[in-house]
Amino acid sequence: LARYVSLTAEEKHSLEALEEQTRTFRRGATIRRERDPARELFVVQTGWAQSCVLLGNGSRQILRFHFPGDIIGISSLAHGRSAETIVAVTEATLCPFEYDKIAVLFQRHPRLSALLFSVAVAERSAVADRLVSVGRTPARARVASLLCEILARLSHSEGRPVSEFHVPLTQEEIGDATGLTAVHVNRMMRGLVEDGLIERNGAMVAVPDESRLRSEANFVDRLAHLDTGWLPDPS
Amino acid sequence: LARYVSLTAEEKHSLEALEEQTRTFRRGATIRRERDPARELFVVQTGWAQSCVLLGNGSRQILRFHFPGDIIGISSLAHGRSAETIVAVTEATLCPFEYDKIAVLFQRHPRLSALLFSVAVAERSAVADRLVSVGRTPARARVASLLCEILARLSHSEGRPVSEFHVPLTQEEIGDATGLTAVHVNRMMRGLVEDGLIERNGAMVAVPDESRLRSEANFVDRLAHLDTGWLPDPS
DNA sequence: CGACCCCTTGATTAGCCTCAACAACCGTGG
DNA sequence: CCACGGTTGTTGAGGCTAATCAAGGGGTCG
Numbered sequence: 001l002a003r004y005v006s007l008t009a010e011e012k013h014s015l016e017a018l019e020e021q022t023r024t025f026r027r028g029a030t031i032r033r034e035r036d037p038a039r040e041l042f043v044v045q046t047g048w049a050q051s052c053v054l055l056g057n058g059s060r061q062i063l064r065f066h067f068p069g070d071i072i073g074i075s076s077l078a079h080g081r082s083a084e085t086i087v088a089v090t091e092a093t094l095c096p097f098e099y100d101k102i103a104v105l106f107q108r109h110p111r112l113s114a115l116l117f118s119v120a121v122a123e124r125s126a127v128a129d130r131l132v133s134v135g136r137t138p139a140r141a142r143v144a145s146l147l148c149e150i151l152a153r154l155s156h157s158e159g160r161p162v163s164e165f166h167v168p169l170t171q172e173e174i175g176d177a178t179g180l181t182a183v184h185v186n187r188m189m190r191g192l193v194e195d196g197l198i199e200r201n202g203a204m205v206a207v208p209d210e211s212r213l214r215s216e217a218n219f220v221d222r223l224a225h226l227d228t229g230w231l232p233d234p235s
Numbered sequence: 236l237a238r239y240v241s242l243t244a245e246e247k248h249s250l251e252a253l254e255e256q257t258r259t260f261r262r263g264a265t266i267r268r269e270r271d272p273a274r275e276l277f278v279v280q281t282g283w284a285q286s287c288v289l290l291g292n293g294s295r296q297i298l299r300f301h302f303p304g305d306i307i308g309i310s311s312l313a314h315g316r317s318a319e320t321i322v323a324v325t326e327a328t329l330c331p332f333e334y335d336k337i338a339v340l341f342q343r344h345p346r347l348s349a350l351l352f353s354v355a356v357a358e359r360s361a362v363a364d365r366l367v368s369v370g371r372t373p374a375r376a377r378v379a380s381l382l383c384e385i386l387a388r389l390s391h392s393e394g395r396p397v398s399e400f401h402v403p404l405t406q407e408e409i410g411d412a413t414g415l416t417a418v419h420v421n422r423m424m425r426g427l428v429e430d431g432l433i434e435r436n437g438a439m440v441a442v443p444d445e446s447r448l449r450s451e452a453n454f455v456d457r458l459a460h461l462d463t464g465w466l467p468d469p470s
Numbered sequence: 471c472g473a474c475c476c477c478t479t480g481a482t483t484a485g486c487c488t489c490a491a492c493a494a495c496c497g498t499g500g
Numbered sequence: 501c502c503a504c505g506g507t508t509g510t511t512g513a514g515g516c517t518a519a520t521c522a523a524g525g526g527g528t529c530g
Contacts, residue, residue, distance in 0.1 A: 060371070116352075117312075225315065374486070
């Protein structure tokens, strides 16, 4: 799960104790609804999920996609009830654990809790980057930026550079993540293909020149240099 | 600083030890530049600050405003270098403290570190809410939403409902926070005045009917119910 | 085979941006 | 004291980006 620092045996043991059960969800299934009371986190084991907010007028803003290894629901921790709706993008298996266990973690393992803290902070940065993209860049750059983010995160979790990947998102979902309509996402993606920035084959996307796509998108890869130097020593 | 749970004497002592010195900045002064190495946090004592991202084409997205009592720079914690530029909106006095001291905090005071964690998570929610506003609501609602957020946060830090407040922001700054141009912010604000949702007198803004402004803005006040029940016991 | 979802494309509309000009206000220096 | 430049707020006219509306095609599942 945490691939950032090497863990002690005891720390590993504590983490594994959290993953007792798993739950599976079908594509499109709602995992948690906005304003539901929330007393547990999830770790994604397989599949993709998304967290989004639904507005009164029927529109939706997707805040973040969650890949295998990601932790979902940290953001509900401070409020007791979920601030966002969580939906399975593909068929997905999640592994829930309760907040109480986090409290235990904070008491027993300062370094692990600091690490969890880092993860939460990194997520804030990611949401902020999306905000910059949506607030201040044109449609084409927003789509490119989302693709860059997915690419960077997949590469990071694979542990090696990836240049071709499966995107199980509909164009409507891409639109809801970038603040566009499905129709306009379509046009932008065709434009990117036409200009050789990406290649498409069904749900497969290939990026021949990542740096070119990144400059088109104004993308900064923050995952590349996560700093763990400030963490306390293992206790 | 932390007005969420009652602290033990020892916890208070540890917090006060952090605030040794203060620094003051003039209006518009850059406190920290993007990509600068960052090894300290700030607590705002007086004045307003903002964190923003500057793009290549000269535009800027303001991610968040910081008021007295807020902690700035948590987001740089995971990366070692600042992910955003921090600027003083008004003349401001800040009080810096180093990351190393946070590590100590995590080891000695599980409950305080969990509280800091909550603050970080709440900030993620706030950025996410802004993303929803910018991504999926029209200009008028975005401006209204920003005003609602400022109002809610001021009320929260005052500890009582506020209906009239001083906004030291230029319309360009409001635009950079909401993803609009200064010109369009102007038109939207005049529209809000015209429809009786707000009143303006120079930099003073009054909100006669907060609930009406909130429904115009699709605003949800998350500060109202922060949950601290999951925190571990004081050690 | 039909129903449904998703992608695709065209035509039109509307929301917001750009450019431009001017008034009000401020601190500065003569 | 006033003249001055600089910043901010205000308003108008016109243009462009992205939304809306609409229609058709391919794929999959029941």
